[in-house]
Amino acid sequence: MFKSLYKLFNLLPIKQDRITFASDSRIEMDGNFGFVYENMLKQGLNYDYKFMLKSAITEKKTLKETIQLAYWFATSKKIILDDFYPIIYPLKIREEADLIQVWHAVGAFKTFGYSRVGRPGGPSIKSLNHRNYTKAVVSSKNIVRHYAEGFGIDEAAVAPIGVPRTDIFFDEKYKENKREELYNQYPFLKNKKVILFAPTFRGNGQSSAHYPYDVLNLDKLYNELKDEYVFIFKVHPFIKNKITIPYHYVDFFYDFSEYREVNDLLFITDILITDYSSVCFEYALLRKPMIFFSYDVEEYIQKRDFYFDYQSFIPGVLAKSTDDIVNSITNNEFESERIEPFVQYFFDDLDGNSSERFVNELIKEDVQ
Template sequence: MLRRRIGSPARRTNCFGISAPKRSPDPPASTSAWTRMGERIARRARPGPVSSGPGHAPPVSPPVALRATLVRLGFLAGRLLPIRPRVVLATGHGARITGNLAWIRDGVRSTRPDVDVVELAFWPGSGWRQLARAAIHALRSGFHLATARLFVVDDYFFPMYVIRPRRGTTFVQVWHACGAFKKFGYSVLDAGFGADEEYARSIAMHTNYDLCLVSADRFAPFYAEAFGAPREWFTARLGIPRTDLFFDDERQALVAAEVRRRYAIPDRRRVILYAPTFRGERITVARDPTDLDLGALRDALGDDHVVLFRSHPFVGARPAADPALAGFVIDVSDHPEMNDLMLVSDVLVTDYSSAVYEFALLGRPMAFFAPDHAAYDAERGFYLDYPADLPGPMFISSAELAAYLRAAVFDLERVRRFAAESFDVADGSATRRFLDKVVAPAIGRTGPDEKGRARPP
């Protein structure tokens, strides 16, 4: 049963023919099929009457109220200007855009040089300098929310939830993870991990989306619960842009060679990618798990293996590397793209990372090291049946994991079955479909004129 937001804006049927927060008077929604979705986006993207002001009640927390006020000030300033043929790509939990946003950025820039592309990336932190950056980010976000024709996010994005968008802007959530693994959003409201109900109500989390991508339709109910949204918001028909990498042999070869060069990964060694998720109730106190005995792993596996350790991006300060593990463990945590690291890896070891969905597309083996899975399930919870639904075995001791990796007897049919169940569309053309079905109708299909100037959509 979906959670209901108290004080949420009135709803209407949006340009995709689905229920969404009400903005301003619109014509009746089309009931046309998917093939006409682009036409509906184009109709929705035409300039229209603007709303009278923000649609949500002020947050109760003073810091949140200040942040919301700054966003709205930027939004009010931008509302004085016309909406531009601009694509904004925004993330609220990273110093740079990566993954789906990066693939969309590169696709727009290569096919539509007449379109302005803006990147909004922000990493939360502490200190006066960071507070100043946060204030500037809030103002910029509000301004671009008011002036962009297409606004795409890949995670929770606070500024989007504290304004009432102008008609003429399309909002898309591409999410940073495939599948549906760990619970989040409204699914963990007031749990050990997650937002409290008062905060969620005060800002109406995950509102204002016109469309949300999922990797398979069977995951849509989980995202609908997590977003407190109707099932109709979600589609798997476009595919997931960043998975295009796994269908481009030439690009894979270039990326893999660069990763090997950057981290001096020895040839002729079996590469184990160890990528645990973070622990901690908040991202500001995120930490790595410490249960895996990497020394025991080295002793069991010998010199013909190497471990690439990739800490979760939320983890800030990490302990210094153990000199005794030099040559066996290589820290690759500073690499922004997890999928790039997968290309050079023979086996993935994780605990609760959604990276397993994309690694399954490579058809390579996985193992799960999760001695704390009962406690993690009680605190966070899963959308899948853990460990029954996993594409590989789960271990609770370092010795058992080492023995499994040493034996190298893997059930790859289990991996292939997991991949087939997790992606409705995975063919290397997801970015192109996103450009054709979302960007083109939202921005306008025409390119620059003979003098290189952008034509109005």
């Protein structure tokens, strides 16, 4: 029905100033969407903005919303996505329009999309997913080919103009305000150093996403680090099995998984512990220590694989056990010399103007 409605509405002329933002992973104009939209308003661009925002792919659209979305897609000059959006992939985008993907992740790390054909959880070579993007944005010319391959689009369609949501890492006022806001909201963070544990999920997708918390020795972490640190969990939104924090450790471990924007938490973080998550790209912009707790790296390489050799790629120290984590922290051994080359490779423009480039180069030149 949706595809038929879209074809029917294609008989109507495109609204030359209409821009539609569509997401199945957020209900507010935040993340990349927020920065792009805010820059449009800052520039006084009074376009005909439309929004279709849902918290998850599983949140159904009403009949009215379905009809509305088909109409907006058919008559918009620009359609902007920030994540996987399955309802749009069978559609043929009109020649005078653009479908722009401003992906939720930064950089290129673990393989995704058509780079995973033939692997568990990978797409069929006949899949239509992603292939109709007319433009996609990335942080560096060095990863254009990886996104082109992952999305199944031409390299010419991938624009290395920077990722809008990274602009805050160059905004000292924003960072200071966010730190103050977090300290006021969570005063227990003030007088301790903060360890942020932000791993990606295990499983083939949203339905099977989980994290095996038992790989962490909570007793050891608490006993060795409690005097100087607090330990914050921020797991991937897909992960449904939440960490159970023993009552006698509640002054050390805290679960911040419901906090929406992980980037804001990075500003009060002293040490990041991750594994295969793209959060390492943003955190690298702060030039602070990272530990890559990758106890299953050999298995992960076989099942998922990476665009780069993992151990030479990571901008920090590799840890395979809780002992390794503790030793790295207590001995102040993080291999931080890896961070600067990492930043220089994965970011072309370190100026905080990615949102403005997005608007000026991908929107204003065409929209009337």
